[in-house]
Structures are given as C-alpha cells and as structure tokens.
Amino acid sequence: MASIETVGLTKNYGGLCAVDGLNIEIKDEIFGLLGPNGSGKTTTVLMLTTLISQTRGSASVCGYDTIKQPDKVRSCLSYVPQDMAIDTNLTGRENMMVFARLYGIENPKDKVDELLGIMELSDRADDLAKTYSGGMRRRLELAEALVHEPDVIFLDEPTLGLDVGARKKIWRHIYSLNRKGMTIFVTTHYMDEAEQFCDRVGIIDHGKIAALGTPSELKSQLMSDVITVSIDGEFFPVSPDGLNGILYVGNSGDEYSFTAENGREALPLIADALKSSGNRVRSMAMREPSLDDVFLQSVGKQEEEQGFEELKYRLMLRRR
Amino acid sequence: MMKGVLTYMHRDFIRWFRYRVGVVSVLVLPAAWLLFVGLALPVQFTGNYLDFITPGILVMTILTAGISSGSLLMFDKLLGFLNKFLAMPVPRESILVSKILFISVRGIIQITIILVLAVLIGATILNPLQYGIIYLILFLFGVFIAAFSTTVAIYLNDHDSFAAFSAMVTMPLFFTSSALMPYDVMPGWLSTIAHVNPLSFAIDAIRDVAAGNLPLLPIVVIVVLSLFVFGICRHVFRKLTV
The missing domain is CATH 3.30.70 (Alpha-Beta Plaits)
Known part of the structure; x- marks a missing residue:
C-alpha cells in the first residue's frame, strides 16, 4: 500500500493554479519534492497534511482520505513547517511535553527523554530553547514530530538556513528514521542534498510534475x-x-x-x-550531469526575481 | 478535547510567566487606572466616586485583556505554530477555547488585584455572593470580548493590522461607555451611544450587583452574546481551516 497517493490533486487560488493535477504515489521511502519558489511545493504539503482543502482531485495518506478522514490522517502523520516554530521561552523538554500531552502519549516523560536522547539534545534539554543553535532547534522540532511515532513525516525545507555540519546531522537523522520504516516527504531546493539523500525525487514547476524518478534515473535522461x-x-x-x-x-x-x-x-x-x-x-x-542539470532542463530558464507579482503574492499569503 | 485545551492553556501560562514584563504590565496597568482616575480625578458625580469608577475599571481591564486574545492567536499563526497544531489529531476547536479561557482566567487574576486594591483605598466591601456574581459577569464578558477579537484575528493576516484594530476598538469603546460618569451628567449624544455600548451593559450590571440587586436579564443577555460570538468564531475558524 502506498503511504501517500494523490490523484489529479489540484488547488486554485482565485485565478491562480498553484497545483495542477498532481499524480504521485509514494511508498516507504525518502521522497523529495523539488521546485523553484512558488512552484506549488508548500501548497502540496498543506493539502496532504489536511491544512487546506483541494479544489479538485483526491489525496490519501496511510490509506486514509485527507478530506473524508482527516482525523485518521492527522494521527498518522507529522508536519514540520519551515518556520522553525518552537517556543523559545520554554526549555527543550517543556516544548516536547506540550506535544507529548497534545498527542495523549502514555508516560510522556519517558517518551520525551528517549527522543531527546535520539536527537542528541539530552544534555541541553533543560535550557531555554532560545539558547539553542539553528541545528538544535531543527532537531528539537524533529523530536516533537516523533512523539506519536507517525508513519509519515512531512518536512518543509528542513535544512533551510543551517550550516553544513547541521545539515548533515539533520539528514543523518532523516535517513535513520526512514530505515526504521517511516515515509519521509521532504521539500527542498538544495539539489545536492536531494541527490545524495532522497530515494526518489519529483521536480515540480508551475504546479505540475516536470520529472519524477530516482536521482540516477533522472540523470541518465541527460x-x-x-x-x-x-x-x-x-x-x-x-x-x-x-x-x-x-x-x-x-x-x-x-x-x-x-x-x-x-x-x-x-x-x-x-x-x-x-x-x-x-x-x-x-x-x-x-x-x-548532476540533479542541478535535470532541474534546469525540466524547469527551464531559471527566472531571476523580476517584476513583483503582487496579486500572486497576496494570494499566497492568504492561503493561511 | 479538554486535555488539549488544558495543554494549550498550560503552554500560554508558562510563556506569560517567563515573559516578566508582560506579567508586570498586566498587573500594573489596571492598578494605575484605578489610582489615577479613581483617586486623582477631581470629579464628584456621586457620593463615593471610587465605588462608582471601580466597575468601569474592572470592565475596561477585561476588555483590554480580551482584545489581546486575538493577538495570541495572531502570533501562533505568524510564527507557524498554528499550522503545526492544526496538523494534529487534537480537536481543532480546543485551540480557540484555550486562547479564550486563558485570556479570561488571566483577566480574573487582574480583577482580583483591582478589587483588593479598591478596598484598600476606600471602596465599600461587598458580601461574598456579590463578589461571586461580579466575577461571573466579568468572566462571561471576557469570553465575549476574547471570542470577538479572536474572530478578527482569524481574518487578519499581519500583526500590525491587528494592533491597529485593537487600538481602534478599545479606547473609543471605553470613553463612550458609562464607565467614567453616570448617564444623567453626559451630553445627550454621548448618553445615546453609552446606552447601546456593550461595555456599559456589563458596567451597569456590576453596579446593580453592588447596589444589592440581582441583574438577571443582563446576565442572560451576556451569556447569549458570548455564546453567539463564540459560535461565529468557531464557524469562521472551521471555514478557514479546511
């Protein structure tokens, strides 16, 4: 059974088509969704995590339909948005406890201790999160996302703004989570990371999948x-x-x-x-050839930020 | 549901306590109003102006507290917390309920300080039942205002607009209510506005309690109002989140 499946998934914001008839099937793997800014990556993730509803088509996560059984979907997934939302005036442990209680975990204290250990945060667990580095904050978010042992994790730009060492560490954790049987859905625009760590990638442009396959398959098309x-x-x-x-x-x-x-x-x-x-x-x-070249070929000319499309910008802001 | 509400509230309480300036400000502001307006203002509308002004300050405190409920939701929305919470299996309404309850409970803490202070500087001491009813009215009014401001926050997209909204609502509402002076000394136009101002409604009810009556009708109306606004709030929230 596919962990994530979409059939003709489409989202319109007014006249703007953010995601256009997406058909993907993701099994127990690390799947990377790549694309330029505004190509529909985040919109796709928001639909799959039940945060917005699609205009047309359907999507299922762990076999549950995102519209008909949103609660089932929410219990089997975790979502880590790119904003790094942690309470900086709470300690790492307190941040974790909020999530453990919200998910209604039995013995939340033990679970939190265990996960803080896995994410290498035990010795700093009782410091306020505002003293954490970017990489530690990300790992804390990953730990939060794991409290209810989800089957699928959605990571939106998990390494954005981190230094090289911190990125490697995050990817090592993502990799080991996948080996334990979790499906990882990650969006990124770092091609080198996608090439190195993703089992399969999909390149999305203007809301449509422009290329789909393992990094080596895609490269062999060149x-x-x-x-x-x-x-x-x-x-x-x-x-x-x-x-x-x-x-x-x-x-x-x-x-x-x-x-x-x-x-x-x-x-x-x-x-x-x-x-x-x-x-x-x-x-x-x-x-x-690298994945960069595949990206260049499928997305076409990489437009520099030219001309500010105000309507589009406002529509994007309104999605939440 | 209840577990979610309590966890969210617990989070907001820790965050509030850690942010010390916030705690001090919330406690000092109403006290300053009571002292400066209640004692310093050279007016003599009624026998004991302190007794007259205290209900006004109480309701104003609940008003400013309640308006900030939307601000809490706004920050959760802007910083990405809301998206995380919405992607969880916890009933989504518990986010709303927790914000409204947290703000109302925090308002009650402020109320207690004002009541103690008022008695210390010479207000009449009421009996426990009267205090109980006053707390009830203020709590319900707090739910009403907090639900209202949360609804606005769901619609607005940035914190500056929200700050502008709350400034625009708070001051005019306070000055056009019956908080500072009785209806009979107001200019005619002001008295007309004051009569339909929801703030005066709560203030008059509290004054009525202090005078020894039981203002059943106003209480029922406030209950209906807060349920109504909360219903709208929940509806808007559901509509905008899937």
Whole structure:
C-alpha cells in the first residue's frame, strides 16, 4: 500500500493554479519534492497534511482520505513547517511535553527523554530553547514530530538556513528514521542534498510534475557529459546545424549548459557554434550531469526575481 | 478535547510567566487606572466616586485583556505554530477555547488585584455572593470580548493590522461607555451611544450587583452574546481551516 497517493490533486487560488493535477504515489521511502519558489511545493504539503482543502482531485495518506478522514490522517502523520516554530521561552523538554500531552502519549516523560536522547539534545534539554543553535532547534522540532511515532513525516525545507555540519546531522537523522520504516516527504531546493539523500525525487514547476524518478534515473535522461559555457555580454542563440548529438539544456545566470555523449569532442563544436552566432565565450567546463542539470532542463530558464507579482503574492499569503 | 485545551492553556501560562514584563504590565496597568482616575480625578458625580469608577475599571481591564486574545492567536499563526497544531489529531476547536479561557482566567487574576486594591483605598466591601456574581459577569464578558477579537484575528493576516484594530476598538469603546460618569451628567449624544455600548451593559450590571440587586436579564443577555460570538468564531475558524 502506498503511504501517500494523490490523484489529479489540484488547488486554485482565485485565478491562480498553484497545483495542477498532481499524480504521485509514494511508498516507504525518502521522497523529495523539488521546485523553484512558488512552484506549488508548500501548497502540496498543506493539502496532504489536511491544512487546506483541494479544489479538485483526491489525496490519501496511510490509506486514509485527507478530506473524508482527516482525523485518521492527522494521527498518522507529522508536519514540520519551515518556520522553525518552537517556543523559545520554554526549555527543550517543556516544548516536547506540550506535544507529548497534545498527542495523549502514555508516560510522556519517558517518551520525551528517549527522543531527546535520539536527537542528541539530552544534555541541553533543560535550557531555554532560545539558547539553542539553528541545528538544535531543527532537531528539537524533529523530536516533537516523533512523539506519536507517525508513519509519515512531512518536512518543509528542513535544512533551510543551517550550516553544513547541521545539515548533515539533520539528514543523518532523516535517513535513520526512514530505515526504521517511516515515509519521509521532504521539500527542498538544495539539489545536492536531494541527490545524495532522497530515494526518489519529483521536480515540480508551475504546479505540475516536470520529472519524477530516482536521482540516477533522472540523470541518465541527460547524456553522459554536461558542458557549461560562461558568456560575456548578450547571449545569441546558436543554430542547431553542426551540433549533431548535442542538446541545449538551459541557463542559470550567464552560464549556459549543453549535454552530449562525448563531451571532449563536443567542446570545440560548441565553441565554434557559439562564436559564429556572435557570442563572446569567457570559459568552458565539462563535468558529469548532476540533479542541478535535470532541474534546469525540466524547469527551464531559471527566472531571476523580476517584476513583483503582487496579486500572486497576496494570494499566497492568504492561503493561511 | 479538554486535555488539549488544558495543554494549550498550560503552554500560554508558562510563556506569560517567563515573559516578566508582560506579567508586570498586566498587573500594573489596571492598578494605575484605578489610582489615577479613581483617586486623582477631581470629579464628584456621586457620593463615593471610587465605588462608582471601580466597575468601569474592572470592565475596561477585561476588555483590554480580551482584545489581546486575538493577538495570541495572531502570533501562533505568524510564527507557524498554528499550522503545526492544526496538523494534529487534537480537536481543532480546543485551540480557540484555550486562547479564550486563558485570556479570561488571566483577566480574573487582574480583577482580583483591582478589587483588593479598591478596598484598600476606600471602596465599600461587598458580601461574598456579590463578589461571586461580579466575577461571573466579568468572566462571561471576557469570553465575549476574547471570542470577538479572536474572530478578527482569524481574518487578519499581519500583526500590525491587528494592533491597529485593537487600538481602534478599545479606547473609543471605553470613553463612550458609562464607565467614567453616570448617564444623567453626559451630553445627550454621548448618553445615546453609552446606552447601546456593550461595555456599559456589563458596567451597569456590576453596579446593580453592588447596589444589592440581582441583574438577571443582563446576565442572560451576556451569556447569549458570548455564546453567539463564540459560535461565529468557531464557524469562521472551521471555514478557514479546511
């Protein structure tokens, strides 16, 4: 049985379609939902965690429908939003006790002690949470999310704003939770983390799944080498003549990426083609494909924040 | 349900106690009103102005306390707590009930301080039954105001708007009520407003109790009002959260 399943899941905010006919099936795995800001990641999580209702379609978590049996769904999941909501004037232990009592755990004290130990917070458990580092706050939130031993955990940007060491630690915990049998649904826009830790990823753009599969499957859709070119000044598109077997992937900033089966042979061809259409090439590099390239290819041109769409912004704010 | 309410209230109480300035402010403010207005204001509408003004200060205290109920919910909403709580199997209404009860209970603590202080500086001592009824009226009125402000907070999206709302409501409501002066010395227009102001309603009921009567009708009306507003609040909350 799938832990999470959506069928044609759709959410409209007024005229804006935030999530558009999402079909995903997630088993006992670490699933990463990737996408640019405003692509519908958080909206998807809010629907799956019963915090908002969909416009169309259906979703189930642990076999329970999110609209028809919301209480059942809520008892088998945990949700950690990206805001880092912990009471800083309470100690770590007191924060945990609130959750243990709310979930109606038997012997809440023992459970809290156990989880604080697992999350390596025992020695700081009785300090006020405002003295905690970012990584400790995140681990405290993870510990809170575990008090009722959920089957599915939703983590919205769990490593946002943390330093490298703290990120590694969080992912190590996420990994071991999954090995104990929990399904982990995580949203992130750190590609390297998704590539390293997620069993499967879905790339979402404008509310639609643009790519879905294991990181290696997705990477194999690209050819074996990726060539990136830095261009000075304006970019003039190249004509595809003479670039047989070379595919344009996309750009981020002034870096333009191509993919080819044999990168060494493709390098001079690309350089010539670029020059002949009037580009000034600053540098070129060749490497193996990463999830970044898959992302670039499926999401397309990464738009810089340009033009503030006020209506869209306000609609997003209203979702809560 | 009850367990959830108690846990949420426990959380709010710890947070309040840890935030010492908050505790002091909540206790000092009504005392300052009582002393400055009750003793210093050079007015002589009635025999014992302190006895006259105390019900007004009591109701005003409950009003400012109750209005801040929405502020509590607003912060939980802005900081992401609300989303966490809503994703739990605890009945969702227990969040609302806990905020309203916490604020009303905290208001009752303030009330006690004012009543003690009032007696210390010369107000007439009432009998226990009268105090009981006064507490009941104030508690019900607190639920009414807290439910009202919580409803507004559910609708608004940022704390600045909420602060503007509460400032806009509190002061005009207080000054157009019968808190400071009896109806017969008010200008005509003010007296008209004061008669329909819900604040005067609670104030008059308390004065009635102090005079030795049992204002059954006002109490029933306040019960109905607070149930009604709480019903609306619950409805709005349910509608906006799934």
